[in-house]
Amino acid sequence: MERLLFLLAVLQLLAATAAVYKQWIPNTNFETASNWDKGRVPCARDVVHFEKDKVVSVFVRSPHALTDMYLPLSGEFVLAAGAAFTAFDGSWDPGCDSGGTVRFADAEHHAWFDPTLWQDVLPGGELKAAGPVFSVDEERVPCRYDDVIFQPQTSFRVDTDSSQPVIHLRSVSVMGQELNTPSSWAAYLGGPSAPLQFHGNGTLQVTGTGCPDKSGCACGNTLDGPRICAALLRASGRQCPEPACQSPLQPLGHCCGVCGATINLDFTPDFDLQKYQDRLVQELLSQPKYAGVQMAISKVHKAQTFLGVLPRGATPLIQIVLVDDRAGGQAGTAAEQLAADIMESIAQHGEALGISSGKMEVAAGSTASGQVGSHPVSRITAGTVMGLLFSLLLLGGILFLYRKGKLRSLQMLTLERRHQKISRFSTSTLCTMQVRQRPDGVTRAGGRQHCPGGTTTPQPPQPLTSLLVGFKSHITPGGI
Ligand SMILES: *[C@@H]1O[C@H](CO)[C@@H](O)[C@H](O)[C@H]1NC(C)=O
Numbered sequence: 001m002e003r004l005l006f007l008l009a010v011l012q013l014l015a016a017t018a019a020v021y022k023q024w025i026p027n028t029n030f031e032t033a034s035n036w037d038k039g040r041v042p043c044a045r046d047v048v049h050f051e052k053d054k055v056v057s058v059f060v061r062s063p064h065a066l067t068d069m070y071l072p073l074s075g076e077f078v079l080a081a082g083a084a085f086t087a088f089d090g091s092w093d094p095g096c097d098s099g100g101t102v103r104f105a106d107a108e109h110h111a112w113f114d115p116t117l118w119q120d121v122l123p124g125g126e127l128k129a130a131g132p133v134f135s136v137d138e139e140r141v142p143c144r145y146d147d148v149i150f151q152p153q154t155s156f157r158v159d160t161d162s163s164q165p166v167i168h169l170r171s172v173s174v175m176g177q178e179l180n181t182p183s184s185w186a187a188y189l190g191g192p193s194a195p196l197q198f199h200g201n202g203t204l205q206v207t208g209t210g211c212p213d214k215s216g217c218a219c220g221n222t223l224d225g226p227r228i229c230a231a232l233l234r235a236s237g238r239q240c241p242e243p244a245c246q247s248p249l250q251p252l253g254h255c256c257g258v259c260g261a262t263i264n265l266d267f268t269p270d271f272d273l274q275k276y277q278d279r280l281v282q283e284l285l286s287q288p289k290y291a292g293v294q295m296a297i298s299k300v301h302k303a304q305t306f307l308g309v310l311p312r313g314a315t316p317l318i319q320i321v322l323v324d325d326r327a328g329g330q331a332g333t334a335a336e337q338l339a340a341d342i343m344e345s346i347a348q349h350g351e352a353l354g355i356s357s358g359k360m361e362v363a364a365g366s367t368a369s370g371q372v373g374s375h376p377v378s379r380i381t382a383g384t385v386m387g388l389l390f391s392l393l394l395l396g397g398i399l400f401l402y403r404k405g406k407l408r409s410l411q412m413l414t415l416e417r418r419h420q421k422i423s424r425f426s427t428s429t430l431c432t433m434q435v436r437q438r439p440d441g442v443t444r445a446g447g448r449q450h451c452p453g454g455t456t457t458p459q460p461p462q463p464l465t466s467l468l469v470g471f472k473s474h475i476t477p478g479g480i
Pocket residue numbers: 161162163164165201202
């Protein structure tokens with residue numbers, strides 16, 4: 001019996017949450033055209049300039065003939081098999097008639113906490129198909145239990161400046177190797193490349209542990225929220241876009257106000273975030289009438305105050321953010337309808353799903369009309385109340401429904417219900433850890449193997465040379 005319970009506990013832990021893989025987008029590869037000030041890769045008649053005092057790690061994939069190259073004082077070239085630099089012998093090079101000075105662009109400013117520099121990928125590194133689910137801005141940057149991937153065959157440089165001294169992660173993959181134990185990561189940090197790849201005052205720490213709670217885990221980027229929003233707004237022109245609705249909602253962890261709806265759920269230990277998200281996508285979001293509606297769902301910590309003044313710690317809750325692509329006076333109305341549908345389904349099935357209460361806020365409709373609590377809003381609210389009354393009749397178990405009135409133009413609808421504990425063990429979504437082994441795996445320095453991942457199987461050695469630049473060098477005809 002004990003053993004069975006233990007097994008069930010383990011299965012439940014594995015089922016906790018699906019792993020999230022986030023991939024760093026920029027690279028400092030030699031062959032990436034945007035890494036050069038002229039927007040093209042240097043060719044034979046060019047003189048290549050790396051800034052003297054800028055630290056770089058540069059991956060070189062193929063052979064290059066160059067006229068001259070000025071190297072930085074401190075840096076590294078990681079040469080793939082077959083890659084090399086040779087001096088241009090003066091012969092004709094098609095497509096490179098002009099020649100000139102080509103400078104390597106500044107890689108210093110790419111910040112870890114810039115949400116535009118990350119993308120969600122599958123465990124193998126393939127881009128995730130764009131679906132109806134998005135992340136609030138703070139969760140677009142790797143969260144505490146996420147897996148981070150730096151693409152194989154790339155070099156990179158990341159500014160880890162953070163408001164927290166330590167940035168926790170489940171794992172980090174570099175050059176096709178997953179580092180998923182504290183010791184393998186520490187060994188990597190002690191190696192030659194890490195100091196060239198990471199700079200800034202935040203220290204990355206690999207824990208090897210995923211989110212242990214099936215009701216979800218908060219992302220953990222709240223302290224760096226202002227940094228994340230500053231980076232995001234820098235990328236989009238320093239200002240949030242003009243919202244199409246009056247008094248847009250301010251979801252926790254999101255930088256700009258949104259039109260649509262948010263739902264905050266209180267949950268019981270039975271709540272399963274991944275399952276609930278799948279259920280919402282399958283049953284509601286995939287309906288044709290909700291095409292163009294996007295949903296973010298995650299556990300967040302909402303700061304509590306006592307009597308509205310004194311801070312009283314933070315309580316975890318599940319935040320659902322619904323936005324849509326409707327324009328003008330219709331902005332947010334589809335999201336609002338979906339929110340009403342979700343509230344209705346909570347009234348019916350909330351108890352069995354581990355949801356003890358839900359609160360909806362809406363901001364939809366036109367700014368042009370200037371009407372506060374305009375028509376669509378009240379119409380939908382009436383619909384919601386009707387739906388809830390229907391559920392009341394159906395279940396006969398809802399305790400009380402109370403309308404909090406209008407707060408600016410948005411409406412709040414609170415539905416509370418007592419919950420009964422129902423024990424369930426979920427075994428359906430077993431999370432399998434994959435050993436990453438890729439044919440293009442590259443190891444450092446002449447086939448010497450470094451497999452700090454513990455679970456990573458050694459890859460067949462590939463010829464690779466790493467040129468460490470410790471002083472100012474200058475390649476002249478004759479090659480290196
Ligand atoms: C890191 O430096 C930034 C300034 O770039 C500062 O705001 C932050 O508090 C520092 N973080 C730590 C943990 O010292």
